[in-house]
Amino acid sequence: MTDIDFVEKPAWVVLIADDSSTTRQFIRSAVRSFDRHVTIEETADGQQTLDALTSRPVDLAFLDLAMPEIHGEDVVRTFTVGHRMPFFVVVSGIGDPEQIARMRRLAAYDYLRKPVEAEAIHKVLATYERVSMLTRVLIVDDSRTQRKLIRRILAESVFHLTIDEAGDGVSAFEAYARQPADIVILDINMDGLDGPNTLRILRAHNPQVRVVLMSSDAAAIATYAALNVTAVLKKPFTSQDLDAIFHGIYGLDLPYRDGDATRYRR
Secondary structure (H helix, E strand, O other): OOOOOOOOOOOEEEEEEOOOHHHHHHHHHHHHOOOOOEEEEEEOOHHHHHHHHHHOOOOEEEEOOOOOOOOHHHHHHHHOOOOOOOEEEEEEOOOOHHHHHHHHHOOOOEEEEOOOOHHHHHHHHHHHHHHOOEEEEEEEOOOHHHHHHHHHHHOOOOOEEEEEEEOOHHHHHHHHHHOOOOEEEEEOOOOOOOHHHHHHHHHHHOOOOOEEEEEOOHHHHHHHHHHOOOEEEEOOOOHHHHHHHHHHHOOOOOOOOOOOOOOOOO
């Protein structure tokens, strides 16, 4: 027993599904060169891919669409009846906008066009590494209905989140002091201690606190954007809006930058 115990991170199970052995070999090499212990599984047709997904948990998948036996899109549709797809990206030579839109609706994190570069594979792996880490979020809003709604929106995020709530500025500070959040989503217009004053108290406690100010009032958003906060959001917003902000916070490239990039908006 040493003074310091090093705990090895569990290996990721990465599935590479493509009927081209050349493409599988290239992606496998790119994944192997990433600084992370991985277990790689490969499949060459849709049925093998479906079997692989159902036989063991998969953390991350690179999925071709034009595969024999079962089309990649149908693999996703079939598997998601009763299961949740792992974090996955499409790697395809087909750039049809309608197909890209369909895969986006099926929760493909990104759609990479062949020929794909090793750098693009590494960016996917780096993104997965960050989004799978636990991120603590504190929702601060004096409306219970709004807090419940924002919690539901956050449940759709690609990020792995744990969520706390506070109904006023004082409770928000107490919650943050007790367990600092990685990101605070703070309403501007609250009774009692409002958002800007809550922000000042949080910054006095931790000058590096990350705060996203939100409001349904466009004028208030414009006024308080000058407070040099992490971001501002106008209600109502979506999980895609929040994920775009989270990507920016952690220095991650937004997906769907090739062609249709509307899934995430700054």
